Amino acid sequence: MTATTRAVLSTSNLVQPSRAAVMRHARDAYAGVPAVPVLEARLAAFHGAAHCVALCNGFWALVLAMRALAVPGRSDVLMPSLTYRRMADVAAWAGLRPRFCEVDPATLACSAATMRAALAPGVGLLLAVHPIVNTCDVAGLVALSQEAGLPLLFDSVESAFEAVEAGKVGSFGAAECFSLHASKLLNGYEGGYVTTQDPALAGRLAALRDGTADDGLDLRLNRFHAAMALAGLDDVQAQVRRNQARYALYRTLLAGLPGLRLVPFDDRHACSFKTILVELLPAWPLSRGATLARLNDQEMLARAYYDPPLHRKPMAYPHVPAQLPATDALAARFMLLPCGHHVGDADIRAVVRALAELAA
């Protein structure tokens, strides 16, 4: 890892593959090599999925997947509230009402139990979201999907490298959605994709994406974005090793800092070690807001973890109001620390030193 200027200390991954790889794939795309289908084939293999459909970004990948999967005649998509700040907007574009459920405090993710508790007759789709660190209970949620007779879509944007007991993320449920935004594991500038084992669904998604279906919309992935993502795929194993080294250093340094708990990666299966998430314990002397403000003042762009949760935000479209005390409590306690490609050892030491000074 190389230390860099402090101005770029953020929580965005901003991974940068080698210049040679970036230029090789970009030049191929410039010359007319069909980068998008090449990327789709490589991503399908990467995730152990039969099919991959690439789109212009992750937001619209989610919209299209929701639209394609929701049971006709049902109005609601069931999703956790502690998640991506625009997920309710995604549901609205898909023509569905967001209905929110709690998360399991142990994983920060929805589970079969939290989703089952919020099931209602109008639900036509289960949207399970992997948390930023580790995964949700894939097996339990697949079982719930079968038990309830409802399609299961995974938002796997933050878990592109992860695996669970049964295999790689990307191969489960009816479909899984990913992002190629610069802040994610694979930097395609922008972009998104959906993986599925279902050939009919893949065909339907492609027809929607290409605008060849009557109810479709041209949402194709730009070839230069696909080229950048291909360079990222070439580098992904090396990236994870770099991420693991950053995580290990944070773990070592934070161990001596009472009041903060590093959320550990479960490395029994593959994980990306991409994001550094800490919980502020009662012993921490400052509020999270004050802590973030002090770090940000030093150009360390730490940020709150999914706060406010979705059910607390005003929505101008149909939704199901919810009371979610566990989510409310969790949304107040976690924060993301600077990480990513441009964060070096010296940067990590500076961040932890700044935290230690706050705790002193």
Place this chain on the structure above:
Amino acid sequence: MMPAPRQDHRPSWPRVEAMIDGILARRYYTNHGPLAQALEARLAEAHAVPHAIAVTNPAIALIMAIEGLGLRGAVALSALAPRRCAQAIAWAGLAPVFCEVDRAGFTLTAATAGARLTPDVGAILAGPADARSDLAALAAVRGVAFIAEGAPWAGQGVGVLALPGQGDDAGAACLLTSDDALAARLRSIRSSYGASNPVPVARTANGRLSEAQAAMALLSLETAGAAASHAAAVRAAYRAGLPGARLLDLRSAIAIIPDTLGQAEALARLRGAGWPAQMPAPPDPRATSCPNAAAFSSRAVLLPVGPTITTAAATAMCGALMGRPGG
């Protein structure tokens, strides 16, 4: 006779490579970066509008325009409008109202649109070949919004313009408007990143343009003049080669109505000589009671205009249509 080699008006690879190097050096890949900002400034200046909002593709740009205008109900558009327009209208939660086209020019006019402006219509959408100024005036008189799709527009309402340089697929776009409040809403709908003055919107739509897209658009604007000159020369070659024929300028083609020859025979002659002539797409099946639009689709032949067609090729196609040997 096969198409001549491509007229390559694309930016050179070394220019593209330099742009990518700049992006890597800045580590700024998306989220309204410096190239996207430069592109917006360039487009606003070029089209003499206060606001150009760069968007990742034309479909999302049109959806954003509808959302930003706060439209409800329906949008009136030509029965010959590209399919993507009706699709975007439907995704925005509105209904397309397909209007008949003028019998002479096969374009949407104030008269043909005015006949279909039911009370639920909240906007008129005009394409580049339509009578845009008249339609904008009609929209103003009727108190509905105006959207100009597919070509630069500096008038009332909002323009949706596809940007060059993205290859043959997944093109970028921009929204053009003189309305400060609308521009602020559009920037906030696109994404909160880059919305220097964020305003409340009902829902966001993630239409961010990447730095790579902005780079290609900026580079292509440098060669846009040459590309436009080439297209104009090709169109002139068609007109010179088909004196007296009924020709209509479309966005990426020129349409001929081969009244004497007939559509099938014209296509047979062109394709027999190895040229890539096509029939127009049929009107949307929902476009009922639009006999002029149906007539255009069943009678016209589209002659290509673009980088793969030289003036010599255009002249040769004219010869094929006229039944000249070697055409």
